Amino acid sequence: MKFIHIADLHLGVKPDRDKPWAKERENDNWQAFEDVINRAKEDQVQLLLIAGDLFHRQPLMRELKEVNYQLSRIPQVQVVLIAGNHDHLTPTSSFRTFEWGENVHFLREEQIKYVELEGLETRVYGLSYWHKEIPKSLYRNLQIEDHDYCNILLAHGGDDKHIPFRNSDFEGTEFDYVAFGHIHKPMEIIKDKVVMAGALQPIDCNDIGEHGYFEGEIVDHVCHVKFIPLYYCEYVPLSLKVSPEITQGALQDFVKERIHKTPPYQKFKITLSGFCDWEAPVDAERLRGMERVVQVIDQCRADYDFEKLKLQYGQQILGRYIQELETMPQDEVTKKALYYGVEALLAE
Numbered sequence: 097m098k099f100i101h102i103a104d105l106h107l108g109v110k111p112d113r114d115k116p117w118a119k120e121r122e123n124d125n126w127q128a129f130e131d132v133i134n135r136a137k138e139d140q141v142q143l144l145l146i147a148g149d150l151f152h153r154q155p156l157m158r159e160l161k162e163v164n165y166q167l168s169r170i171p172q173v174q175v176v177l178i179a180g181n182h183d184h185l186t187p188t189s190s191f192r193t194f195e196w197g198e199n200v201h202f203l204r205e206e207q208i209k210y211v212e213l214e215g216l217e218t219r220v221y222g223l224s225y226w227h228k229e230i231p232k233s234l235y236r237n238l239q240i241e242d243h244d245y246c247n248i249l250l251a252h253g254g255d256d257k258h259i260p261f262r263n264s265d266f267e268g269t270e271f272d273y274v275a276f277g278h279i280h281k282p283m284e285i286i287k288d289k290v291v292m293a294g295a296l297q298p299i300d301c302n303d304i305g306e307h308g309y310f311e312g313e314i315v316d317h318v319c320h321v322k323f324i325p326l327y328y329c330e331y332v333p334l335s336l337k338v339s340p341e342i343t344q345g346a347l348q349d350f351v352k353e354r355i356h357k358t359p360p361y362q363k364f365k366i367t368l369s370g371f372c373d374w375e376a377p378v379d380a381e382r383l384r385g386m387e388r389v390v391q392v393i394d395q396c397r398a399d400y401d402f403e404k405l406k407l408q409y410g411q412q413i414l415g416r417y418i419q420e421l422e423t424m425p426q427d428e429v430t431k432k433a434l435y436y437g438v439e440a441l442l443a444e
């Protein structure tokens with residue numbers, strides 16, 4: 097049986113709101129979802145697993161209808177889904193009562209239940225979030241009813257507030273496959289067996305690296321999966337070490353050139369470190385405004401000229417502070433005290 101496993105689409109999310117490409121980003125997850133549907137059709141997969149947080153918040157009726165429409169394009173594929181913490185089922189949510197197409201199975205109970213998929217000899221176990229948080233380890237020691245079936249667990253969680261688990265909870269698991277969602281980074285927790293799909297596309301710029309989905313096949317209780325990346329957006333960290341000699345223009349040209357060499361779907365998170373000229377520090381704001389720069393974290397330290405400052409501030413507190421520290425043993429502690437003290441006094 098061939099299957100596709102996706103999670104954390106967060107449909108309805110608006111990433112990079114203050115950036116010129118915000119509108120595009122809003123569409124990325126919908127586009128990626130359509131790609132998955134097309135791929136399911138082309139590869140004739142029999143099962144599509146959606147491991148929670150399909151929506152970023154309570155879905156609107158038109159969003160539910162759109163998803164249902166997309167799923168109706170693959171009537172021969174059985175689809176199983178659960179609600180995660182972001183789209184958890186509230187008493188009034190339309191998600192709870194929505195009527196899905198025939199090929200869609202929603203495990204909407206708060207307790208673990210399974211759905212049996214006709215013609216596939218497969219049972220998919222899972223539960224939906226009814227609350228924003230579930231701090232209990234509900235996936236530990238689950239019992240499988242009938243081992244003759246192909247048994248799959250569809251799950252969502254992995255941090256302290258969202259059904260925590262340890263990797264060891266799944267060592268020797270009787271499930272043929274465990275399809276996880278929630279943590280946005282894709283990873284095989286146990287190779288070919290317990291898999292965190294990761295967000296289909298990054299949700300914000302903290303979701304660095306590749307994103308996509310897992311495609312797999314289970315034959316006689318043995319599973320193999322492979323990761324398929326999708327390239328609508330990828331956030332890439334870029335560390336730059338500056339020195340006092342580098343000018344703003346040179347730095348910007350370097351960044352521009354560097355970004356130019358990369359594929360257009362990549363957006364950059366820049367971290368500045370090193371020492372900059374204290375009289376003309378790096379203008380991080382101007383870097384922030386550059387094309388395809390999503391974030392700039394400025395960790396530059398000012399390269400103070402203490403002799404010059406001492407003369408300039410003579411009898412003022414700053415000048416006296418530097419003189420005072422010069423009389424102390426010149427060890428690391430004094431150096432740090434000098435640096436932080438000057439930084440604080442200059443900021444006043």
Ligand SMILES: [Mn+2]
Pocket residue numbers: 148149180181182252277278279
């Ligand atoms: Mn989640």
